[in-house]
Amino acid sequence: MKFPLYFSKKxxxxxxxxxxxxxxxxxxxxxxxxxxxxxxxxxVSVGFGSxxxxxxxxxxxxxxxxxKSKRSNSSYDSSVLDRTGLDLKKIRAxxxxxTAQNYVSVSGILRNEHNFAGVVMKGIGKDFDHERFKxxxxxxxxxxxxxxxxxxxxxxSEKIASDLHLGVKxxxxxxxxxxxxxPLYRNFEVIGIYKTDIKMIDDQFILxxxxxxxxxxxxxxxxxxxxxxxxxxxxxxxxxxxxxxxxVGLKNYTEKxxxxxxxxxxxxxxxxxxxxxxxxxxxSVVIINIVMVLLILIIERTNSIGLLKTLxxxxxxxxxxxxxxxxxxxVPGLIFGNLIGFTLLGLQKIFSIIxxxxxxxxxxxxxxDLNPLIPVVISAxxxxxxxxxxxxxxxxxxxxxxxxxxxxx
Numbered sequence: 001m002k003f004p005l006y007f008s009k010k011x012x013x014x015x016x017x018x019x020x021x022x023x024x025x026x027x028x029x030x031x032x033x034x035x036x037x038x039x040x041x042x043x044v045s046v047g048f049g050s051x052x053x054x055x056x057x058x059x060x061x062x063x064x065x066x067x068k069s070k071r072s073n074s075s076y077d078s079s080v081l082d083r084t085g086l087d088l089k090k091i092r093a094x095x096x097x098x099t100a101q102n103y104v105s106v107s108g109i110l111r112n113e114h115n116f117a118g119v120v121m122k123g124i125g126k127d128f129d130h131e132r133f134k135x136x137x138x139x140x141x142x143x144x145x146x147x148x149x150x151x152x153x154x155x156x157s158e159k160i161a162s163d164l165h166l167g168v169k170x171x172x173x174x175x176x177x178x179x180x181x182x183p184l185y186r187n188f189e190v191i192g193i194y195k196t197d198i199k200m201i202d203d204q205f206i207l208x209x210x211x212x213x214x215x216x217x218x219x220x221x222x223x224x225x226x227x228x229x230x231x232x233x234x235x236x237x238x239x240x241x242x243x244x245x246x247x248v249g250l251k252n253y254t255e256k257x258x259x260x261x262x263x264x265x266x267x268x269x270x271x272x273x274x275x276x277x278x279x280x281x282x283x284s285v286v287i288i289n290i291v292m293v294l295l296i297l298i299i300e301r302t303n304s305i306g307l308l309k310t311l312x313x314x315x316x317x318x319x320x321x322x323x324x325x326x327x328x329x330x331v332p333g334l335i336f337g338n339l340i341g342f343t344l345l346g347l348q349k350i351f352s353i354i355x356x357x358x359x360x361x362x363x364x365x366x367x368x369d370l371n372p373l374i375p376v377v378i379s380a381x382x383x384x385x386x387x388x389x390x391x392x393x394x395x396x397x398x399x400x401x402x403x404x405x406x407x408x409x
Contacts, residue, residue, distance in 0.1 A: 004320035025296050029326070030333035032289035033382065036282045037337025038344075040378050043282075045345050047275040048374075049367035051268050055234055057196050057362065058264055059257040060132055061205075063101075063228025064237050066255045067248050076107040076120040077217060078225020085249025091229065096240050098232045101127045104213035104225035108176040110156075110206075114165045119206050121154070121174070123213030129230065133194070140168040140192030143209060147221075151209040153191035157202040161193050168193065176216045184216055197358035200261065264362060286382055287389045294326045294390050302400055309402040319394040326390060327383060334382070338375045345370060 067086070071079040092100050104123040109116055130142050143153035154174075156166065166172060168190055176184045188208065196202055214223060231240055237256050245254045258265045298305070308318055345368045348354060352365040 004317050005324050022297075022300065025293050025300075026329050029290055029293040029329050030336075032286055033330045033333030034337035034340070036286035036382065037334055037375075037378060038341040039282050040279055040382075041338065041341035041375055042345065043275055043278045044374050044378065045341075045368045045370065046366055047271045048371070049369040050361075050363065051271050052234075052369065053367040054198075054264065054268055054362045055257075057136075057198055058201075058261055059234050059237070060230070061136065061196050061198070061201055062257060062260060064231045064234055064257050065229040065241055065244055066257075066260070067227040067229065067244075067252055068255055069226075070251055070253055076105055078104045078106065078213070080219060080223045081226060082249055082251035084251060086252060087247040088227070090247045091244055094240070094243065096231055096233070096236050097244075098230045099127075099129045099132070100230070101125065101129060101228050102210065102224040102226075103228060104210050104217065104219065104223070106176060106213045106216050108174050108216075110160065110164060110172050110174050112164055112166075112172055115163050117160050117163055118204060119156075119160065119174075120204050121206050121208045121213060123208055123210035123225075125210040125224075132230065136194040136196050138193045138195050140190070142192055142207060145209050145211075147211060150211050150215075152186075152188050153208075154188040155192035155194055155207040156190055157205065158193050158195040159199075159202040160206065161190070166190050178216070178218075186212060186216075197364050198261075198264070198362050199359055200264075267362070283382065283385060287386055290326060290330065290386050291389055291393050293329065294322060295393055295396065297325065298322060298394070298396055298400075305397055305400050306402040309400075315398040318397050319391075322394055322397065323387060323390045327387060330383065330386065334379045338379060342370070342375060 067081065069079040069081050073079075088100065091097060102125045105120055106123070107118070107120050110119050111117075124143070124145055126145055126147050128142070128145065130144075133142055137155075138158055140155070142155055143151045145151050154172075156172075161167065164172065170190045172188050172190060174186045174188055176186065178184060192207075194207075210224075211221075213219075213225070214221070217225075219225075229244060231237065237258060241254055241256050248254055305318055308321075309315075313321075348366055349368050349370060354366040356363055356366060358364045
């Protein structure tokens, strides 16, 4: 074992070191490292967790990638998807694609004696992924559509249910307008209530039978207004969109979930800036404290430095010794910081202790990412940066004269 590392371990873990000043200095150093680790760990874990949770909620409701007709306009009423050049078999065969489901959407109004609400009914077919949608269901179930005949069951959001004083098994009248024709009235039964916590979805979308939507828009039996593509990994949206776009035909186009709700995506991207700022601040605090610990330890052990120089140790060896010494002091702080931080995050993950206002944050509880690589990377980063930061102040050792330092022992 090299001399600097061996000697630094001896003095760092020595039981004979009972100097009050040393104990205070070491305690402050370890406390600053522990607090830095805890804050950094919580910031990164919550930041990554929030980004993933919001992105999943946004994409799992409306599809990671949508295929639409180029004839579609800014309204919510679907245009018939052109089948020419659309290779749905190839899209479904893509190993990164989980499911693909047809839909037709149409705008209308729900009305009863209590209130009214403008809605978009998303007509779903027999290929609808009920299992994926379960995470949003608060009460009831999703409608089982066979596409033979009409299913009058609809799923509405908790927000719409509250505004219209509706519950499961209640009836509601829907009104749909048709160009140059009398409005169409449909009587639906509420069979389920969902909640995504994303205001722009919960305020307007309901799920119903695709055949009702086709009938309202005068579509043929097999016509669809669009296809929702769900990927196995939501983070593959950017990578897979060009590949899927080559199989949709010239008269259709693909739309990413990130393009459908750009304001949410912009809000998600703010997390990256916040994480970076907090990490830089905490890293700066840790480095300043550790450098101060190093300088005080050097001053306190001036006699030892003089003795080591007298015995033939070079300035470089002694500098390395004190850098190792300070880094070893940090180790308990790193361990306890990670334990405390991960415990707090685990409690939040299991019990959802801290709640959020979904109108402002798009999620109702603080999500966390318990990826074990996060504490490893943060701890390694703090150790590495601290080691480099201590190189310059350690040059103070070269100014210490062995004759003068030993003279006053």
